[in-house]
Amino acid sequence: MSKRIEDLTVTENRRLAQSFFVVTVSSSAGLPEILPGQFVQVLVAESPSTFLRRPLSVHDVDYRSNTISLLIQVAGAGTERLSRLRRGDTINLIYPLGNAFTMPALGEKVLLAGGGCGMAPLLYLGRKMKELGVEPQFALGFRNRSRILEHEQFRELGTVHLATEDGSEGHKGFVTDIQAFRESHWDKVYCCGPEPMMKAVASLCLQRDIFCEVSLENLMACGMGICLCCIVPTTSGNLCSCTDGPVFNIRNLQWQT
Amino acid sequence: MLASGTCGYGAELEDFIDLSKLGAIVVKGTTLEPREGNAYPRMAETASGMLNAVGLQNKGIEYFEKHIYPLLAEYDTHVIVNVNGNTVEDYIELARRIDRLAAIPAIELNISCPNVKQGGMIFGTNPASAREVISAVRNAYSKTLIVKLSPNVTDITEFARISEEEGAEAVSLVNTLLGMAVDTNTMKPKLSTVTGGLSGPAIKPVALRMVWQTARAVNIPVIGMGGIMNGVDALEFLMAGATGVQIGTATFIEPRTALNTLTSINSFLTERKFDSVTNIIGIINRI
Numbered sequence: 001m002s003k004r005i006e007d008l009t010v011t012e013n014r015r016l017a018q019s020f021f022v023v024t025v026s027s028s029a030g031l032p033e034i035l036p037g038q039f040v041q042v043l044v045a046e047s048p049s050t051f052l053r054r055p056l057s058v059h060d061v062d063y064r065s066n067t068i069s070l071l072i073q074v075a076g077a078g079t080e081r082l083s084r085l086r087r088g089d090t091i092n093l094i095y096p097l098g099n100a101f102t103m104p105a106l107g108e109k110v111l112l113a114g115g116g117c118g119m120a121p122l123l124y125l126g127r128k129m130k131e132l133g134v135e136p137q138f139a140l141g142f143r144n145r146s147r148i149l150e151h152e153q154f155r156e157l158g159t160v161h162l163a164t165e166d167g168s169e170g171h172k173g174f175v176t177d178i179q180a181f182r183e184s185h186w187d188k189v190y191c192c193g194p195e196p197m198m199k200a201v202a203s204l205c206l207q208r209d210i211f212c213e214v215s216l217e218n219l220m221a222c223g224m225g226i227c228l229c230c231i232v233p234t235t236s237g238n239l240c241s242c243t244d245g246p247v248f249n250i251r252n253l254q255w256q257t
Numbered sequence: 258m259l260a261s262g263t264c265g266y267g268a269e270l271e272d273f274i275d276l277s278k279l280g281a282i283v284v285k286g287t288t289l290e291p292r293e294g295n296a297y298p299r300m301a302e303t304a305s306g307m308l309n310a311v312g313l314q315n316k317g318i319e320y321f322e323k324h325i326y327p328l329l330a331e332y333d334t335h336v337i338v339n340v341n342g343n344t345v346e347d348y349i350e351l352a353r354r355i356d357r358l359a360a361i362p363a364i365e366l367n368i369s370c371p372n373v374k375q376g377g378m379i380f381g382t383n384p385a386s387a388r389e390v391i392s393a394v395r396n397a398y399s400k401t402l403i404v405k406l407s408p409n410v411t412d413i414t415e416f417a418r419i420s421e422e423e424g425a426e427a428v429s430l431v432n433t434l435l436g437m438a439v440d441t442n443t444m445k446p447k448l449s450t451v452t453g454g455l456s457g458p459a460i461k462p463v464a465l466r467m468v469w470q471t472a473r474a475v476n477i478p479v480i481g482m483g484g485i486m487n488g489v490d491a492l493e494f495l496m497a498g499a500t501g502v503q504i505g506t507a508t509f510i511e512p513r514t515a516l517n518t519l520t521s522i523n524s525f526l527t528e529r530k531f532d533s534v535t536n537i538i539g540i541i542n543r544i
Contacts (some may be wrong), residue, residue, distance in 0.1 A: 003273070005512065005513065039285075041311070049304065050302075051303070051304075052302050052509065053509075053510055115292065205399065218297065219297075219298055219300050221302075221309070221509045224269050224270070226263060226265040226269050226270075227309065227311070228262075228299070228311045229300035229309060231294070232297070233297075238293050238294060238314060248480060
């Protein structure tokens with residue numbers, strides 16, 4: 001699948017809880033096929049301390065309006081600048097990058113687990129599953145009630161199980177504490193979130209012999225498999241999380257779970 | 258030219274640029290044995306640049322000969338292989354084997370990688386070792402020999418002179434500058450190796466100075482690189498005495514940089530009525 005470099009126009013910048021934003025951009029050329037799990041490399045203009053592009057997961061895609069949504073958490077100068085994008089602004093993207101999640105077969109029971117900004121790719125993944133005829137369930141973890149993101153958007157696609165660390169909403173604890181996660185049968189589990197969460201999810205899935213894919217967020221320079229900076233130790237040696245990933249089956253990772 | 262380590266094997270960039278429009282691509286550092294490279298994290302963004310500590314991750318010469326070379330042989334551009342060894346014998350063996358590959362017109366002898374424990378920069382920062390390895394490779398390699406020099410020395414011209422004396426056809430400079438960064442939150446170094454190689458516009462003035470000094474010290478061509486992001490940057494290197502330039506880190510951010518740079522150099526030459534780029538090489542020494 002070919003990659004492209006393109007200027008896209010911001011159509012919306014929607015502020016979510018606290019430091020989270022959803023920036024939607026439109027392609028005048030028409031979007032290429034984008035698979036769930038893929039990411040974009042965004043050029044951050046007018047931010048002198050930001051030298052490299054910023055890799056961002058594709059949060060959602062709407063082919064009717066030719067738009068891609070990106071979920072952004074302000075973490076430094078680059079993402080802070082992106083959070084100030086306004087309707088009509090232009091941003092330069094290299095996309096679509098990376099591999100994709102493995103889609104489930106019809107009739108399979110799937111759980112999409114995520115937390116914080118890491119849940120970004122799960123919305124588009126859930127949407128594609130629903131289109132396929134598989135009803136996804138979500139297990140989403142947040143620090144507290146005020147940090148819950150995109151609840152409505154996920155609920156439109158399937159059942160959402162919530163967990164908050166302080167118990168202010170849903171189950172008290174982590175996504176792995178959610179009863180439905182621990183007790184139900186799952187054919188496939190997909191996870192993207194902070195590393196401790198992904199490792200906990202991976203560990204649970206390994207114990208129960210459940211197919212599980214995680215999307216990693218390694219530091220990278222190029223996003224095109226050139227710089228070899230975002231490597232992940234796997235059973236087949238060091239692989240690039242940008243081209244061989246960001247989605248990996250947990251059985252191929254060298255995680256001490 | 259595209260600099261080694263920043264263009265993969267070329268194919269990674271084919272969605273963005275027509276490689277046949279480039280002078281050459283210098284494909285990534287190749288070693289005798291496969292190397293997994295250093296542990297993650299290998300990269301840190303810095304002010305106007307980045308540090309890397311990749312450590313020459315590659316699949317080794319045998320894999321290169323069997324699986325990569327056949328693809329490179331199809332390219333309509335000059336493909337140069339960047340060569341690295343732990344020992345002089347490694348370099349000799351690599352040079353011999355690449356000499357047999359008809360579609361590779363030149364090697365870039367890397368005696369300046371800062372991210373490996375053995376070899377690499379050790380050869381490029383000690384004049385006697387540099388002479389030994391260049392001389393040995395010269396005897397083993399019949400085609401164009403380019404020596405890639407380290408900026409992590411007091412006097413880079415000394416290494417350029419040694420390269421010239423030992424029969425190299427050209428020198429390329431600079432490789433990355435040794436640097437480091439600390440994460441004050443975790444109170445740990447940002448790179449697994451603590452130190453790494455700094456590249457990007459942050460090093461451009463240093464690289465330019467070294468290219469200017471070197472071009473005045475030797476008669477063989479100097480290939481300049483270090484933080485070139487656009488045509489103006491490239492013109493600076495050419496005017497300071499570089500015969501050619503390599504685009505490195507800029508490709509990560511804008512994969513079309515090399516071609517944009519070429520267009521912009523040509524526009525400058527037309528606008529200022531120069532017949533050829535050779536007219537501006539080292540021009541600062543004449544005006």
